[in-house]
Amino acid sequence: MFENPEIDFDALPNVDEVQWRSMDPKLIRYHVTGMAITLAIVAAGIGVFQGVVGGIFGADISVGYLWALLPVIAVPGFAWPFLSVPRMGYALREHDILYKSGVFWRTVTAVPFNRIQHVEKSSTPLDRRFQIASLQIFTAGGSGGDLQIHGLP
Amino acid sequence: MQSLAPLAAFLYAAEGSLMTRIVVGISLFLAVTIIASVVRYWFFRFRIGDDRIRIREGVFNKKQLDIKFDRIQAINTEQNFIYRRFGLVNVTFDTAGSAKEEGHLPAVPNELAESLQARIRREAPLRADTAEGADAEPPSSRRRLLTLGSSDIVRVGIADNRALVFLLLLGPLSEQIDERIGDVVNDRAEAYFESLQLGLLGGIALLAAIVFAVVAILVLASIVGAFLRYHRFVLVADEDVLRSTGGLLTRHEHSIRFNKIQSLLVRQHVMRRFMGRFEMRARQASSGSGGRRDFKIPLLAADLVATLKSEVFGDELPDADLDPRSAEFRALHPQYRRSRILLAGVLPALLAAATLAMPLGWFSLLLLLWIPIAALFVTVLYRKSGYQVRPDGIVLRRGFFGYRMTAFLHRKVQRISLTQTVAQARRGVATLRFYLASGSVKLPYIDHALATRLRDYVLFRVESSRKAWH
Numbered sequence: 001m002f003e004n005p006e007i008d009f010d011a012l013p014n015v016d017e018v019q020w021r022s023m024d025p026k027l028i029r030y031h032v033t034g035m036a037i038t039l040a041i042v043a044a045g046i047g048v049f050q051g052v053v054g055g056i057f058g059a060d061i062s063v064g065y066l067w068a069l070l071p072v073i074a075v076p077g078f079a080w081p082f083l084s085v086p087r088m089g090y091a092l093r094e095h096d097i098l099y100k101s102g103v104f105w106r107t108v109t110a111v112p113f114n115r116i117q118h119v120e121k122s123s124t125p126l127d128r129r130f131q132i133a134s135l136q137i138f139t140a141g142g143s144g145g146d147l148q149i150h151g152l153p
Numbered sequence: 154m155q156s157l158a159p160l161a162a163f164l165y166a167a168e169g170s171l172m173t174r175i176v177v178g179i180s181l182f183l184a185v186t187i188i189a190s191v192v193r194y195w196f197f198r199f200r201i202g203d204d205r206i207r208i209r210e211g212v213f214n215k216k217q218l219d220i221k222f223d224r225i226q227a228i229n230t231e232q233n234f235i236y237r238r239f240g241l242v243n244v245t246f247d248t249a250g251s252a253k254e255e256g257h258l259p260a261v262p263n264e265l266a267e268s269l270q271a272r273i274r275r276e277a278p279l280r281a282d283t284a285e286g287a288d289a290e291p292p293s294s295r296r297r298l299l300t301l302g303s304s305d306i307v308r309v310g311i312a313d314n315r316a317l318v319f320l321l322l323l324g325p326l327s328e329q330i331d332e333r334i335g336d337v338v339n340d341r342a343e344a345y346f347e348s349l350q351l352g353l354l355g356g357i358a359l360l361a362a363i364v365f366a367v368v369a370i371l372v373l374a375s376i377v378g379a380f381l382r383y384h385r386f387v388l389v390a391d392e393d394v395l396r397s398t399g400g401l402l403t404r405h406e407h408s409i410r411f412n413k414i415q416s417l418l419v420r421q422h423v424m425r426r427f428m429g430r431f432e433m434r435a436r437q438a439s440s441g442s443g444g445r446r447d448f449k450i451p452l453l454a455a456d457l458v459a460t461l462k463s464e465v466f467g468d469e470l471p472d473a474d475l476d477p478r479s480a481e482f483r484a485l486h487p488q489y490r491r492s493r494i495l496l497a498g499v500l501p502a503l504l505a506a507a508t509l510a511m512p513l514g515w516f517s518l519l520l521l522l523w524i525p526i527a528a529l530f531v532t533v534l535y536r537k538s539g540y541q542v543r544p545d546g547i548v549l550r551r552g553f554f555g556y557r558m559t560a561f562l563h564r565k566v567q568r569i570s571l572t573q574t575v576a577q578a579r580r581g582v583a584t585l586r587f588y589l590a591s592g593s594v595k596l597p598y599i600d601h602a603l604a605t606r607l608r609d610y611v612l613f614r615v616e617s618s619r620k621a622w623h
Contacts, residue, residue, distance in 0.1 A: 012609045015571075095616035106578070109570040110608065112615045115622070139567040140623070141415070141438050141590030146568065 020089035027151035030130045031081035039074055090149055099149050111147055115139050208256055220256045224248055225273055226437045227409035230266050234402050242266045247446050270408050301386035309451045310376030312424035390464050409448045411465050413437050415565050415591035419458055419475050422555035431458050438590035469545040469562055477556035482539030486582045489598035490535045498527025559594050563611045564618040571608050
């Protein structure tokens with residue numbers, strides 16, 4: 001029998017009332033390590049560049065100012081995970097999966113289970129070192145990973 | 154095309170006079186083309202089963218496609234004037250996947266294409282209601298909705314003249330372009346004009362004549378294009394299928410089932426506004442094909458927009474109004490205007506003025522004139538934005554020169570995100586984004602309480618709906 005009761009808006013389940021689960025705390029350390037590796041690569045690059053330039057031009061041209069790049073990258077790079085990771089969170093409800101993220105632009109995304117096309121779990125070597133993984137959820141009509149949750153235990 | 158590379162190399166290396174080379178080249182080209190098509194034909198096989206179609210093709214690279222009928226979004230056929238002679242058509246099946254994996258049947262008889270179309274039309278009722286019996290032909294209820302006459306097609310041509318708009322925008326810039334080209338051409342042109350004994354006035358007249366001629370040619374080309382594409386355009390609703398036919402040399406026929414339509418896009422740009430007409434696109438599920446596969450209706454009046462809306466959405470959006478001037482549209486939060494003026498007007502102007510203060514001196518203050526201009530733009534955008542929330546769906550409106558309305562049903566939504574910037578949170582507004590299988594639509598700057606409530610409601614509808622979204 002078909003029924004069509006009136007909907008009580010206040011009785012609808014509210015996304016904002018869920019118990020958010022925070023990301024794996026190792027995610028901060030993961031990002032910090034990643035940043036350290038990036039910095040090491042950049043530093044090595046600058047070093048090699050300086051060596052090459054020094055070899056060709058001698059003392060005529062100094063590229064020492066390039067080292068100033070390092071703190072420019074490092075300060076926001078190391079600070080960012082401490083701001084962003086605590087603001088990420090996910091929650092599972094019976095009919096959908098929720099994910100929130102963002103420091104300045106705070107976004108809450110909801111993907112109903114009955115709209116999911118497929119999911120993909122992936123982990124990079126660094127991910128495995130920290131025993132975390134990344135989950136990508138695909139819905140129809142999107143291109144690329146529609147919802148990516150990184151830092152799941 | 155790659156197969157022609159050795160041919161070109163051969164011709165280049167070959168001995169003999171130019172004439173023999175050309176003759177040998179053309180005959181070789183013909184031979185290669187004919188052999189290639191025969192081989193391709195030989196290896197092309199397809200079979201139509203009860204609920205699916207199988208296509209096998211390829212000589213070295215074997216490819217097998219298996220398409221279920223209920224996964225087909227739309228059927229398109231194309232018939233050029235040679236095919237028309239032999240009663241053949243090219244058939245393409247739109248599936249929700251990427252364009253590469255699309256099913257394609259080249260040069261099949263007309264009747265087969267028609268039976269395929271009929272089959273796809275019958276697919277939905279069959280599954281819903283198996284007791285009816287598969288053999289019973291559903292009573293045909295064809296409703297002709299629109300026929301475009303020659304004058305309409307001329308209108309389409311004029312309205313679609315993007316080149317003309319581009320030219321108009323280019324107008325103020327043309328002086329600079331003139332100077333650049335001028336350096337090269339001027340000397341010669343000047344000598345030419347002098348020899349013609351044209352004065353300044355004559356020069357201006359000549360320039361005006363050239364501009365006029367260019368514009369006329371562009372408009373004419375666009376009208377010819379419109380005729381090629383939309384000659385004898387007919388739009389028919391047949392059961393739950395929307396079908397359009399049209400085209401001069403090549404006849405295009407598109408069919409799409411109503412329930413495969415993810416959203417309706419109604420547009421009215423400057424030219425169509427003068428004509429009081431609209432353009433409509435029925436958008437289907439696609440993975441980033443950028444609207445290439447939209448079902449397009451190039452020119453229609455307001456009453457047909459309303460008719461099509463009720464045809465496509467059935468009884469699900471009865472009180473939605475797609476007329477851009479409808480009083481039903483609610484305005485966005487005024488905060489939209491303030492923050493956009495700040496972000497697009499005040500901040501960039503101040504920044505530019507500050508950075509250029511050194512070289513420009515007091516002149517850099519002129520950059521602050523950008524603020525009122527940006528404010529004007531933002532105000533127009535704000536005025537033209539609006540939304541209607543209905544029990545089963547949403548209509549959004551935006552635009553700058555014209556209007557652009559998107560209508561969709563809640564149950565077609567794939568996922569939702571609600572975003573708040575820090576400033577938005579302070580003012581209690583939020584931006585909602587609905588992701589449909591045909592792309593995403595944004596509802597910016599609405600009251601936060603409304604946004605959360607709408608999101609929770611749409612999620613409820615999506616999660617409790619028993620109707621398929623595709």
